[in-house]
């Protein structure tokens with residue numbers, strides 16, 4: 061990508077002599093919001109630390125606005141960082157926390173005043189500037205942390221699990237707030253999360269990491285609809301892996317390979333029709349929908365049903381798969 065503001069090329073990074081990030085390449089366009097998503101230990105934070113300069117690269121290159129920053133100290137990289145625990149100075153007011161880097165750079169008082177107040181307005185914390193972190197909610201502290209990361213004029217912001225310490229409602233608000241700030245300022249975001257809802261709701265593209273490598277990179281919809289590997293199929297959304305006898309019974313599958321079906325693509329009918337006979341073994345009520353577990357050919361598969369019109373536990377139903385909805389890996393497509 062020629063207009064990449066951040067270009068990571070064949071990055072290798074790790075601890076001691078052990079590489080935990082391998083052959084990692086990613087080009088990020090100006091103003092893009094890219095999430096690094098993956099299970100615990102997959103290397104998300106290590107990639108972020110390498111971009112920030114806290115973890116030296118063992119191989120490969122990192123370019124920021126065309127400049128090779130691979131060997132640069134963290135202070136000279138000009139990226140802003142927002143941490144999970146906010147990392148605010150506890151004895152300083154919100155104002156002084158935001159102003160810190162400008163004070164270090166010895167900017168004139170009038171400029172500090174203006175820039176801090178502008179950032180506070182952008183972040184929605186005008187009223188909190190005289191408070192210390194302990195006097196603010198988690199969401200407010202996170203807003204201070206974002207204002208502090210933006211005040212120096214960094215155009216690339218690195219977010220390390222910034223929403224993990226917030227309760228579910230504040231988390232949803234902060235997702236929207238971060239996107240609003242991004243629209244207003246136009247910064248580029250690299251956002252580490254293990255929460256797929258964060259990644260799906262906020263990102264232009266998602267990088268799914270597995271064992272230190274990028275397993276698939278794409279828009280959330282692409283990852284969901286066209287997963288490149290069984291790992292992606294199971295990690296993004298919920299899927300049934302059909303055992304070979306069930307795949308044969310439900311799909312008429314003959315070839316080798318692993319078959320996956322999303323819960324919403326498993327169809328249930330009370331009488332007749334195609335598919336296979338199944339016994340309802342268990343139902344979980346989840347509010348907006350219910351998850352119905354069924355035994356087919358000795359295997360359990362589950363479906364997601366909306367509404368309250370549900371089969372009875374123990375009853376026999378007909379189960380089938382929505383045409384074209386199966387993902388097959390390592391075999392012939394059905």
Ligand SMILES: Nc1ncnc2c1ncn2[C@@H]1O[C@H](COP(=O)(O)OP(=O)(O)OP(=O)(O)O)[C@@H](O)[C@H]1O
Pocket residue numbers: 075080098099100101102103104105106107254
């Ligand atoms: N300081 C360290 N020293 C040695 N190994 C480390 C260190 N930090 C992380 N690791 C190892 O590097 C690998 C990747 O860790 P990393 O923290 O990047 O993963 P992650 O995807 O961010 O995980 P999590 O979601 O749990 O934070 C893991 O195997 C981890 O044990």
